[in-house]
Amino acid sequence: xxxxxxxxxxxxxxxxxxxxxxxxxxxxxxxxxxxxxxxxxxxxxxxxxxxxxxxxxxxxxxxxxxxxxxxxxxxxxxxxxxxxxxxxxxxxxxxxxxxxxxxxxxxxxxxxxxxxxxxxxxxxxx
Amino acid sequence: xxxxxxxxxxxxxxxxxxxxxxxxxxxxxxxxxxxxxxxxxxxxxxxxxxxxxxxxxxxxxxxxxxxxxxxxxxxxxxxxxxxxxxxxxxxxxxxxxxxxxxxxxxxxxxxxxxxxxxxxxxxxxxxxxxxxxxxxxxxxxxxxxxxxxx
Numbered sequence: 001x002x003x004x005x006x007x008x009x010x011x012x013x014x015x016x017x018x019x020x021x022x023x024x025x026x027x028x029x030x031x032x033x034x035x036x037x038x039x040x041x042x043x044x045x046x047x048x049x050x051x052x053x054x055x056x057x058x059x060x061x062x063x064x065x066x067x068x069x070x071x072x073x074x075x076x077x078x079x080x081x082x083x084x085x086x087x088x089x090x091x092x093x094x095x096x097x098x099x100x101x102x103x104x105x106x107x108x109x110x111x112x113x114x115x116x117x118x119x120x121x122x123x124x125x126x
Numbered sequence: 127x128x129x130x131x132x133x134x135x136x137x138x139x140x141x142x143x144x145x146x147x148x149x150x151x152x153x154x155x156x157x158x159x160x161x162x163x164x165x166x167x168x169x170x171x172x173x174x175x176x177x178x179x180x181x182x183x184x185x186x187x188x189x190x191x192x193x194x195x196x197x198x199x200x201x202x203x204x205x206x207x208x209x210x211x212x213x214x215x216x217x218x219x220x221x222x223x224x225x226x227x228x229x230x231x232x233x234x235x236x237x238x239x240x241x242x243x244x245x246x247x248x249x250x251x252x253x254x255x256x257x258x259x260x261x262x263x264x265x266x267x268x269x270x271x272x273x274x275x276x
Contacts, residue, residue: 009214009221013167013174022167022176022208024223039144056176060163065248067163069178 003059003070003114005029008092010057012036012107016047027055028089033106034072035085037093045103048076055107060117067117074110078103142270149269154224157269158211159183161224162246166190166262167208168230170201182245188226188262189233189242199260202230209262224269226262233259 013022023044025036034055038045053076060067082104084090093102140148149157158164167176177198181190188209192199207230214221233239242259 008216009212011165011167011176011210011212013176013208015169015172015174018169019206019227020167020169020174020208021227022165022210022225024210024212052173054167054174054176056165056178058163058165058178060178062162067178071176073173073175 001029001032001109001112003068004034004057004072007057007059010034010055012044012048013054013056014047014051021047026093027057028085028092030085030089030106033108035079035089036105036107037102038105039102045105048105049078049103051076053107065117068114069117070112070114072107072109072112074108076105076107079106147271147273149222149224149271151267154226154267154269155183155186157213157222157224158188158226158267161211161213164188164190164209164211166198166202166230167210168198168202168205170197175201180247182242182247184238184242184245184261186264188228188264189245189247189259191247192258192260199232199258202260203232205230207262209264220271220273222269222271224267226264227266228262228264230260230262233261 008026008028009024010027011022011024013020027034027036038048052073055072056069058067058069085093085104142148162180163178164181165176165178167174179190181188183189207228209226209228210223212221212223233242239259
């Protein structure tokens with residue numbers, strides 16, 4: 001959870017017509033859920049809402065050869081009646097452009113997994 | 127290749143409905159080739175998953191290393207997968223993403239394995255266990271770039 005708070009861009013993975021799809025998204029943590037914003041009539045809104053999805057964010061320092069990734073899996077729901085998530089969240093989500101009124105999608109932290117990658121040492125066992 | 131939903135305003139760059147610049151296939155390939163970390167999206171037991179991997183391009187295919195009997199290998203081999211790379215500047219809200227879809231298989235031809243061993247793919251964890259190569263044969267490649275928001 002602490003690592004999730006440090007990033008603002010992640011990726012959503014879902015199964016669309018039984019094929020895996022991955023899309024980058026801006027997100028915030030809100031009420032212990034990952035919350036995304038989707039334009040009203042897009043693949044994102046249509047495919048994500050009410051589907052079981054994966055959400056991933058990560059940070060890698062390629063020079064140092066280390067980093068981490070966190071994945072959240074859960075059933076995405078539309079946050080109905082929520083027009084604003086507060087100024088801090090708006091500043092993160094706000095510049096994602098699209099026509100019409102945006103919809104907010106929440107992903108509960110039903111299953112959270114993470115891995116931290118440390119510099120590899122040839123032949124080492126950790 | 128997927129066409130944008132509709133053409134944007136007459137501009138040098140093609141934009142999609144939301145104003146994102148639609149990247150051409152050559153630009154997508156260039157950005158893929160310049161990236162070292164991507165994310166594999168797959169469906170395992172009905173649940174979508176996303177895992178980051180170190181990868182390289184072998185011609186037009188995406189290749190990465192994995193361990194024998196790893197969960198990732200079991201989940202992706204001979205199955206359709208998604209693959210994503212991106213880069214963002216959080217301060218000025220610019221960035222790009224490239225999304226590929228294709229089918230994953232294991233590289234078994236010894237000549238192919240020998241060639242891949244020369245690629246600059248260095249697994250960050252347990253290189254001793256990551257002796258197998260997975261190849262994603264790209265079937266669809268799309269990309270978007272976001273410039274400064276108005």
